[in-house]
Amino acid sequence: xxxxxxxxxxxxxxxxxxxxxxxxxxxxxxxxxxxxxxxxxxxxxxxxxxxxxxxxxxxxxxxxxxxxxxxxxxxxxxxxxxxxxxxxxxxxxxxxxxxxxxxxxxxxxxxxxxxxxxxxxxxxxxxxxxxxxxxxxxxxxxxxxxxxxxxxxxxxxxxxxxxxxxxxxxxxxxxxxxxxxxxxxxxxxxxxxxxxxxxxxxxxxxxxxxxxxxxxxxxxxxxxxxxxxxxxxxxxxxxxxxxxxxxxxxxxxxxxxxxxxxxxxxxxxxxxxxxxxxxxxxxxxxxxxxxxxxxxxxxxxxxxxxxxxxxxxxxxxxxxxxxxxxxxxxxxxxxxxxxxxxxxxxxxxxxxxxxxxxxxxxxxxxxxxxxxxxxxxxxxxxxxxxxxxxxxxxxxxxxxxxxxxxxxxxxxxxxxxxxxxxxxxxxxxxxxxxxxxxxxxxxxxxxxxxxxxxxxxxxxxxxxxxxxxxxxxxxxxxxxxxxxxxxxxxxxxxxxxxxxxxxxxxxxxxxx
Amino acid sequence: xxxxxxxxxxxxxxxxxxxxxxxxxxxxxxxxxxxxxxxxxxxxxxxxxxxxxxxxxxxxxxxxxxxxxxxxxxxxxxxxxxxxxxxxxxxxxxxxxxxxxxxxxxxxxxxxxxxxxxxxxxxxxxxxxxxxxxxxxxxxxxxxxxxxxxxxxxxxxxxxxxxxxxxxxxxxxxxxxxxxxxxxxxxxxxxxxxxxxxxxxxxxxxxxxxxxxxxxxxxxxxxxxxxxxxxxxxxxxxxxxxxxxxxxxxxxxxxxxxxxxxxxxxxxxxxxxxxxxxxxxxxxxxxxxxxxxxxxxxxxxxxxxxxx
Numbered sequence: 001x002x003x004x005x006x007x008x009x010x011x012x013x014x015x016x017x018x019x020x021x022x023x024x025x026x027x028x029x030x031x032x033x034x035x036x037x038x039x040x041x042x043x044x045x046x047x048x049x050x051x052x053x054x055x056x057x058x059x060x061x062x063x064x065x066x067x068x069x070x071x072x073x074x075x076x077x078x079x080x081x082x083x084x085x086x087x088x089x090x091x092x093x094x095x096x097x098x099x100x101x102x103x104x105x106x107x108x109x110x111x112x113x114x115x116x117x118x119x120x121x122x123x124x125x126x127x128x129x130x131x132x133x134x135x136x137x138x139x140x141x142x143x144x145x146x147x148x149x150x151x152x153x154x155x156x157x158x159x160x161x162x163x164x165x166x167x168x169x170x171x172x173x174x175x176x177x178x179x180x181x182x183x184x185x186x187x188x189x190x191x192x193x194x195x196x197x198x199x200x201x202x203x204x205x206x207x208x209x210x211x212x213x214x215x216x217x218x219x220x221x222x223x224x225x226x227x228x229x230x231x232x233x234x235x236x237x238x239x240x241x242x243x244x245x246x247x248x249x250x251x252x253x254x255x256x257x258x259x260x261x262x263x264x265x266x267x268x269x270x271x272x273x274x275x276x277x278x279x280x281x282x283x284x285x286x287x288x289x290x291x292x293x294x295x296x297x298x299x300x301x302x303x304x305x306x307x308x309x310x311x312x313x314x315x316x317x318x319x320x321x322x323x324x325x326x327x328x329x330x331x332x333x334x335x336x337x338x339x340x341x342x343x344x345x346x347x348x349x350x351x352x353x354x355x356x357x358x359x360x361x362x363x364x365x366x367x368x369x370x371x372x373x374x375x376x377x378x379x380x381x382x383x384x385x386x387x388x389x390x391x392x393x394x395x396x397x398x399x400x401x402x403x404x405x406x407x408x409x410x411x412x413x414x415x416x417x418x419x420x421x422x423x424x425x426x427x428x429x430x431x432x433x434x435x436x437x438x439x440x441x442x443x444x445x446x447x448x449x450x451x452x453x454x455x456x457x458x459x460x461x462x463x464x465x466x467x468x469x470x471x472x473x474x475x476x477x478x479x480x481x482x483x484x485x486x487x488x489x490x491x492x493x494x495x496x497x498x499x500x501x502x503x504x505x506x507x508x509x510x511x512x
Numbered sequence: 513x514x515x516x517x518x519x520x521x522x523x524x525x526x527x528x529x530x531x532x533x534x535x536x537x538x539x540x541x542x543x544x545x546x547x548x549x550x551x552x553x554x555x556x557x558x559x560x561x562x563x564x565x566x567x568x569x570x571x572x573x574x575x576x577x578x579x580x581x582x583x584x585x586x587x588x589x590x591x592x593x594x595x596x597x598x599x600x601x602x603x604x605x606x607x608x609x610x611x612x613x614x615x616x617x618x619x620x621x622x623x624x625x626x627x628x629x630x631x632x633x634x635x636x637x638x639x640x641x642x643x644x645x646x647x648x649x650x651x652x653x654x655x656x657x658x659x660x661x662x663x664x665x666x667x668x669x670x671x672x673x674x675x676x677x678x679x680x681x682x683x684x685x686x687x688x689x690x691x692x693x694x695x696x697x698x699x700x701x702x703x704x705x706x707x708x709x710x711x712x713x714x715x716x717x718x719x720x721x722x723x724x725x726x727x728x729x730x731x732x733x734x735x736x737x738x739x740x741x742x743x744x745x746x747x748x749x750x751x752x753x754x755x756x757x758x759x760x761x762x763x764x765x766x767x768x769x770x771x772x773x774x775x776x777x778x779x780x781x782x783x784x785x786x787x788x789x790x791x792x793x794x795x796x797x798x799x800x801x802x803x804x805x806x807x808x809x810x811x812x813x814x815x816x817x818x819x820x
Contacts, residue, residue: 075698092809094809099684100692104682112676113677
């Protein structure tokens, strides 16, 4: 009996002409954390989806604990002891934690669900792995970190011996990620095995025993984590060295956008602002740091013209602005929304229609009819210049990967419907979590675009939960907590400890 | 006017009428509710009720027992449910269009079969319908037929199945997040298909109540929009069986009231105004109640396995 718990042999999967997985063979040992590393679109998610039975491989076979695993059958994977935590939440919001965990664990025709036993088992599993949950809480009320705990518990509740986590840290705060890593280490100590998908080099190096690197559907390298370095790993993953973003010197210009003691009411904390003031200057990057759900959404909605201030006022270029997105676009606002899938693009429409979504009246329509030729050639240039890959301009936007979707949105926002790059410069760029969930190459690229626009004189408001990103880019930083904004101070004057305190709401009292 | 109303409300006959009017609505609403909890809109109800009303009645007319008629109606509903399931689950077609298609198809087939079976009748042939349960010796209830009792009994049964059994959890989960259900090893299409077939069978029985209990014959337009009312009642009930019963009773209350107000000639209003009353009040109730309703998250979203 070897210690190999999982063996993938020659897995190949094609989507149309795209080869998502190309003859991938991998083994997983008992008590090991294997990281699957790769850029977006490298085929990581496809591979584990095949493993778990969501997709059927075109070629290849899978063995779990020495027995062949039938393809395309999640129930068989679960029965074989393979559990999966998906990248996108697979919990039902309107049901309780216990409902979500117990689903499918009982014979369907049992006349009464054995909820008392289920609850005891859930609490026991939770205690064993240090994952605190309230079994009766409605999932909709849980935070992102809590939801993920439930997802992991779902697998552990079924006695999973192999746990697959697809980009588990993409949505977590640093502290939550830390807690997750501790949980994973506890699990392998008990003899479980973990496959951990990520494109974050630091955490891969820290948490995993072995690293398998995928690139363009191929397995390009497997190595022990202790035998490699971050830069070596990055090169293997991207296939080339990633140049760090170049900061051109830029000078602070006039105030472009002034938010003056704005208060916005809302039911949820994320939709509230209380007396927030901030001025955004041409050629300057101002950043808002803060844990999500503290009023960032309200600020973005204000600056995108989606909601009006209940008190106070906001001006752009000296004019008071109405709550009308079209007016903000006309005044030169470039908007990069946090949720690129739900808000940034219209998934079922093709890339070219998404590319003109902000300018479909002018200049891409006349007399109420869309000028398809002009619109399509604009989209073609945009796709070219911003390197949007994964299909042509007729591909539905939802088929793009996150990184390519973000490139499309960035291109649309920064080009303002103008044919040539030089013809347009946004007055104000509102970038909310612009690099959330992107891989290293795409992050560097997005940062470069933003820095370039700023160097040409655009004012940039960067809203991010990623402190590294803020510290790398921002000229001035303000911290948001519970709808209150600290005064914006030069980035260099903040210490990391100060930022952390302000994000927890401690510093805000002194400032007020 | 007030005296007339008070007299009406004090009369047991009035409340008997309320229950009688409510029965097909309760059955139909439970049927729609089952389908929608599994994430599938079933606008076929109007036609499935017509078809159930016809086949149930035809079986009895051909000599079968009344309960066999009810079973035949349920089987008819289940068959159309299976068709709806193939269209909306297996083929993942638009649930609106498929449902409306089923309604037109099922009612046309029923009318056609009726014409073919009885080409030369001037008055509709009749059967001996369910009799009132006089033996029950309870006010109001004893004036009902066993089908009404069945409808009332099904409310807690459906609620129990949905909320207390693993099967019900599976139904709710495929209506909330089919991907999650699949991730837990369930077959989304099997669960959805089962819910549609079961729900449609209830719709068939709802139709059969009209021909086997409320009346004794089958005639054209006898369902008369009751199916659509059920679709609205499910929203009104926030997808909960208990509230569905309350909604059906409320609608039936107004309907029974308007029948009496038409005859009483109170207030000098034309009778058409009273005819409108239940519908107007339904819309008002919908506005008041359903704005807060939380829809099954995956309602009307076809699920295609393995799609990205």
